[in-house]
Amino acid sequence: MRLPVRMDAVLVQALIASALSFAHLHDLAAAAGQDGWKAWAYPISVDLLLVAAWRQLRSGGSKAAGWCWFLVALIASLGANVATAGLLDLDAVPAWLRILVAGWPAVAFLGGTLLAHGSTEAPATATELPSAAPVEPAPPSTTPVPPALVALARKVADDHRARTGTDIDTPTLRTRLGVPLPLAEAIAAQLT
Structure with a gap:
């Protein structure tokens, strides 16, 4: 079965801009002494950082981190x-350009590492962090929570308590698990 592909002006423009920018990054890398596969890796790394x-x-x-690294990659692409x-x-x-x-x-x-891992907390001791309020019981939620996710959340909460001496709050739990706020609230309600 063939799925219809709808070509429109925006998609065509995006494909053209992407191909040209990719070629410009390759050409600049090659001119700066990066030959062979290395010259092709530059446009890929710029595009991956943008994504x-x-x-x-x-x-x-x-x-802030998203915009910062998006602008860094955009400037690299536009510069090329x-x-x-x-x-x-x-x-x-x-x-100077060869150095860049x-x-x-x-x-x-x-940039990629900070974007991928920047939302997790750095290890800290209880003396380094201000005292946080314990997790408040949330009203009953209609958001279903898989038992495996609750088990993972318990490990994250226990780790947080062991490192900081305080119970984990819902925003921190949300960040550590990478889940939407309603789901984090439903999980927090099951942790109490």
């Missing part, structure tokens, strides 16, 4: 587009 940042923005995670538009002699790439290109993998790795 990770966009996912962070859409998932309700940290908006402008640099390869004839403003830069690709046969004589300046040293060579440093990009570390920047992309840092």
